[in-house]
Structures are given as C-alpha cells and as structure tokens.
Amino acid sequence: MALAAFIFDVDGTLADTERDGHRVAFNQAFTEAGLDWHWDEGLYGGLLAVTGGKERMRYYLDRYRPDWVRPADLDGLIARLHAAKTRFYTSLLAQGGIPLRPGVVRLLGEARAAGIRLAIATTTTPENVTVLLEHALAPEAVAWFDVIAAGDVVPAKKPAPDIYQYALAKLGLAPEVCLAFEDSENGLRAARGAGLRTVVTVNDYTRDQDFADALLVLDQFGEPQQPFRVLGSRTRAPLSGAGVFDLSLAQALAGA
Ligand code: XBP
Numbered sequence: 001m002a003l004a005a006f007i008f009d010v011d012g013t014l015a016d017t018e019r020d021g022h023r024v025a026f027n028q029a030f031t032e033a034g035l036d037w038h039w040d041e042g043l044y045g046g047l048l049a050v051t052g053g054k055e056r057m058r059y060y061l062d063r064y065r066p067d068w069v070r071p072a073d074l075d076g077l078i079a080r081l082h083a084a085k086t087r088f089y090t091s092l093l094a095q096g097g098i099p100l101r102p103g104v105v106r107l108l109g110e111a112r113a114a115g116i117r118l119a120i121a122t123t124t125t126p127e128n129v130t131v132l133l134e135h136a137l138a139p140e141a142v143a144w145f146d147v148i149a150a151g152d153v154v155p156a157k158k159p160a161p162d163i164y165q166y167a168l169a170k171l172g173l174a175p176e177v178c179l180a181f182e183d184s185e186n187g188l189r190a191a192r193g194a195g196l197r198t199v200v201t202v203n204d205y206t207r208d209q210d211f212a213d214a215l216l217v218l219d220q221f222g223e224p225q226q227p228f229r230v231l232g233s234r235t236r237a238p239l240s241g242a243g244v245f246d247l248s249l250a251q252a253l254a255g256a
C-alpha cells in the first residue's frame with residue numbers, strides 16, 4: 001500500500017528535548033517561584049512515566065512530595081508554573097538550544113519531495129512545537145505540516161491513542177496508509193492504539209523500554225556517515241545494508 005503520511009512525535013523523536021530542555025525549564029520555573037523542587041536527571045527519567053508537563057508536576061507531588069503543603073488553589077499554581085516553564089523552554093529553543101536528531105531534516109525533506117504528507121502528534125504544548133520547528137528546522141517549517149496535534153487538544157494524553165486518532169481524523173486518512181515515529185513506550189502504545197505501524201528511535205531515557213510492538217526499533221534515523229543500528233524488528237522488509245531510514249525503507253515497511 002502506498003504511504004500517504006508520516007506522523008511524528010516531537011519530544012525525544014524529532015529532538016532530544018527532555019533532559020536539557022524541558023527538565024531545565026521546569027527547574028527554572030520552580031526556582032523563579034521560590035519553590036524547593038528540583039528535578040535532577042535521574043529523577044526526571046522516572047517522572048517521564050507521565051506525559052504532559054502539568055500532569056507530570058501533579059505526579060511529582062503525589063509520588064515524591066506527599067508532605068509538601070498544597071495551596072488551596074493547586075490547579076492555579078500548576079497552571080502558572082507551567083506557563084513559566086513554557087516561557088523558559090521556548091526561549092531556550094529560540095536561542096537554537098536544541099538541535100534536531102540525526103536524519104530528521106533529511107527524512108522530512110525526502111517526504112516533502114515525494115508528496116508524503118507530514119503531521120505531528122505530541123503531548124507537549126503547541127507553542128513548543130512551533131518554536132522548535134521554526135528555530136531548529138526552518139522559519140517556514142510549520143507550514144510543512146498538514147496537522148499539528150498537540151497538548152490539551154485531547155484530554156487523555158499518551159499512552160491513550162486519542163492524539164493519534166485526532167491527527168488521523170484531521171488528515172482524513174486511515175492508519176494503514178500512515179507510519180508513526182516515536183521514541184517512548186507511552187508514545188508507541190498511543191500510536192499502536194490508533195492502529196498505526198510505528199518506527200521507534202530510542203534515546204537515553206527510553207532505550208530500555210518495551211518496544212516489542214514496534215515495527216522497527218533504531219538508535220536513530222541515520223545519515224550516510226552515521227548509520228543507524230537496528231535494536232529490534234518485526235518487519236520482513238530487508239534491512240541489511242540500509243543504515244539510513246529513508247523513503248524506500250519506509251515504503252518497504254509499509255508494503256511488508
Ligand atoms: C512529551 C511530554 C511532554 C513534555 C513537556 O511526551 O511528555 O509533556 O515532556 O511538555 P511525548 P509540556 O514525546 O510522548 O509527546 O510541559 O508542554 O507538557
């Protein structure tokens with residue numbers, strides 16, 4: 001079957017945003033608010049079990065700070081902290097602080113040239129996506145995507161399939177003619193729940209997660225001078241000698 005669209009996760013897939021991006025911005029927001037909360041790299045790995053920044057702060061309090069005295073308006077505090085975190089995070093992105101992962105620019109360019117439609121399905125705040133695309137990809141890159149499904153547009157975040165179902169509905173496409181790209185088990189479960197075949201590129205936080213349900217698991221999309229390593233595969237498509245995730249491999253996966 002001919003591929004019609006690629007649907008990309010953002011955090012961890014297009015760019016390694018979590019450890020040196022979102023985490024740092026959360027800590028800046030906590031410090032600015034005079035809170036004694038601090039998320040080190042190890043703790044943050046555990047907090048990534050919950051997607052969505054507001055949801056992650058609530059989880060942190062429930063799990064790690066049961067004795068911390070909650071204000072009457074906890075929702076208001078979390079909303080203010082999250083707005084500050086988004087301000088810090090987007091200003092880091094606007095300084096070009098976070099590059100795209102290897103092979104991402106190449107793959108997006110190949111897809112556009114071949115008329116494969118592009119979409120995004122992420123739990124992060126929409127503003128974070130546009131600022132990343134504009135600064136790490138190209139000033140006009142937002143327009144390359146037919147659909148940017150992000151943040152609170154659906155109430156149930158990944159691993160719920162809702163954000164992928166929303167993106168598919170906006171694209172007007174069936175899952176069979178699309179491929180999803182993810183970096184995490186929560187993301188994979190969301191994409192698979194929407195019926196999407198999924199390619200996973202892992203990162204340091206997600207490497208040891210369960211990707212048994214992925215079509216293909218790679219360390220990265222790869223470049224000619226920096227080939228990918230295959231970490232897992234359920235496809236019959238030939239992979240030997242590939243080294244670079246390109247359109248012919250995507251098409252082979254879709255047909256296999
Ligand atoms: C990304 C997330 C997001 C970001 C923070 O998950 O969980 O919450 O960490 O962004 P995925 P916000 O890659 O699976 O979409 O603070 O804007 O929510």
Ligand code: MG
Binds near residue numbers: 010182184187
């Ligand atoms: Mg992700």
